[in-house]
Amino acid sequence: MEPIQLMEAAEQFIRTCYRELDKTTDETERRVQEVRQMIEQQGYYEHTTEELRHGAKMAWRNSNRCIGRFFWESLLVIDERHVETEEEMAQAMLRHIDFATNGGKIRPTITVFAPAVAGRAPMRIWNDQLIRYAGYETEYGVLGDPVSLSLTKLCESLGWQGKGTNYDVLPLVVQIGDRTPQFFEIPQELVLEVPIVHPDLPGFADLALQWYGVPIVSNMRMEIGGIHYLAAPFNGWYMGTEIGARNFADQERYNMLPKVAEVMGLDTSREATLWRDKALIELNVAVLHSFKEKGVSIVDHHTASQQFKRFEEREEKCSRAVTGDWTWLVPPISGTATHIFHSLYDNTIHTPNFFYQDKPEL
Numbered sequence: 073m074e075p076i077q078l079m080e081a082a083e084q085f086i087r088t089c090y091r092e093l094d095k096t097t098d099e100t101e102r103r104v105q106e107v108r109q110m111i112e113q114q115g116y117y118e119h120t121t122e123e124l125r126h127g128a129k130m131a132w133r134n135s136n137r138c139i140g141r142f143f144w145e146s147l148l149v150i151d152e153r154h155v156e157t158e159e160e161m162a163q164a165m166l167r168h169i170d171f172a173t174n175g176g177k178i179r180p181t182i183t184v185f186a187p188a189v190a191g192r193a194p195m196r197i198w199n200d201q202l203i204r205y206a207g208y209e210t211e212y213g214v215l216g217d218p219v220s221l222s223l224t225k226l227c228e229s230l231g232w233q234g235k236g237t238n239y240d241v242l243p244l245v246v247q248i249g250d251r252t253p254q255f256f257e258i259p260q261e262l263v264l265e266v267p268i269v270h271p272d273l274p275g276f277a278d279l280a281l282q283w284y285g286v287p288i289v290s291n292m293r294m295e296i297g298g299i300h301y302l303a304a305p306f307n308g309w310y311m312g313t314e315i316g317a318r319n320f321a322d323q324e325r326y327n328m329l330p331k332v333a334e335v336m337g338l339d340t341s342r343e344a345t346l347w348r349d350k351a352l353i354e355l356n357v358a359v360l361h362s363f364k365e366k367g368v369s370i371v372d373h374h375t376a377s378q379q380f381k382r383f384e385e386r387e388e389k390c391s392r393a394v395t396g397d398w399t400w401l402v403p404p405i406s407g408t409a410t411h412i413f414h415s416l417y418d419n420t421i422h423t424p425n426f427f428y429q430d431k432p433e434l
């Protein structure tokens with residue numbers, strides 16, 4: 073980023089952040105000048121721990137596609153900008169998994185590694201999520217999660233070997249600069265998983281479905297005041313539909329609807345029997361039931377929508393315009409049963425925020 077643009081982005085962030093933190097004008101002006109000088113002298117500036125903490129919360133609050141933003145102020149921010157080696161990165165990521173999991177009472181957390189600075193080796197995480205299942209091409213079709221085919225191949229090329237089940241947890245893969253990426257197995261005891269059973273349909277257990285408890289997105293770039301954090305894994309808890317209506321149900325994922333319909337004894341001869349819809353609903357009932365049974369945080373899409381409504385109301389009260397991406401905010405099942413479907417959202421993108429970034433390459 074050019075120094076002028078960086079200066080503008082930095083100043084806008086500092087002023088907004090310091091206003092929200094009730095800082096005095098004097099303190100704000102002093103910090104703006106200090107940042108100006110740092111940019112003039114070295115072409116970038118460093119966030120204070122307080123700026124990083126509040127900036128990360130703002131990034132969540134500005135995430136238009138996120139239905140879970142009611143809790144934005146409670147985000148826990150772990151500052152790992154001092155980390156310098158792949159080994160230390162992996163250790164910090166394992167600590168994140170353990171801390172965020174918290175025995176099932178999930179704590180929304182983000183770990184922030186050093187930002188991309190011109191002339192410095194960028195730190196990248198190759199995983200899309202810290203915990204995700206491997207995917208393998210076999211002569212009978214895909215084994216495991218099809219979304220992981222390319223990362224699984226990369227891991228095998230680095231010498232990793234999976235067990236070959238539908239639920240092999242991939243290793244952490246980190247890269248500093250253009251060095252060879254390094255992989256680190258996640259100790260099994262750190263990965264909380266939930267077997268999926270149905271409260272009323274015993275046949276569900278025969279499907280041997282399971283999913284990991286904590287979604288930790290690790291492939292997005294966090295931008296705060298013109299500074300780009302390319303490695304900043306963050307987690308919340310799941311909304312049940314992500315697992316029940318997408319991960320298990322999509323044809324290009326685990327494609328389970330026909331098998332669910334079979335154990336339910338549904339008539340799948342005609343679409344009009346709505347067998348897919350019945351299978352979807354019971355799959356989502358099973359996911360919510362199983363997570364609750366195991367004491368792992370999860371939210372149903374109705375409760376999540378109601379919480380989002382409260383987020384909207386609270387933002388209005390703070391005279392902040394709510395922005396949102398309707399196409400992602402509406403849950404993938406029963407959308408019209410939520411207020412979101414019947415609302416309009418301004419999809420303007422403010423920063424701080426999270427963005428997609430190019431996949432790291434060898």
Ligand code: HEM
Pocket residue numbers: 128131132135137138139140141143147180181182306307308309310311314371376400426
């Ligand atoms: C606390 C519980 C949370 C819930 C229930 C929740 C729920 C969701 C859901 C359902 C999606 C759509 C995902 C998809 O369809 O693939 C989403 C998207 C998103 N969430 Fe949240 N979220 C939570 C916390 C967080 C946190 C802590 C952050 C970051 C600090 C965050 C940032 C985002 C972002 C950036 C997206 C868009 C991702 C993309 O564009 O691919 N969320 N959230």
Ligand SMILES: N/C(=N/c1cccc(CO[C@@H]2CCNC2)c1)c1cccs1
Pocket residue numbers: 140287288289306307308309310311314
């Ligand atoms: N519940 C969640 N769901 C997601 C939130 C953001 C992204 C994703 C994964 O998105 C993938 C890309 C598009 N769909 C799958 C899932 C959270 C993950 C991390 C914090 S909350």
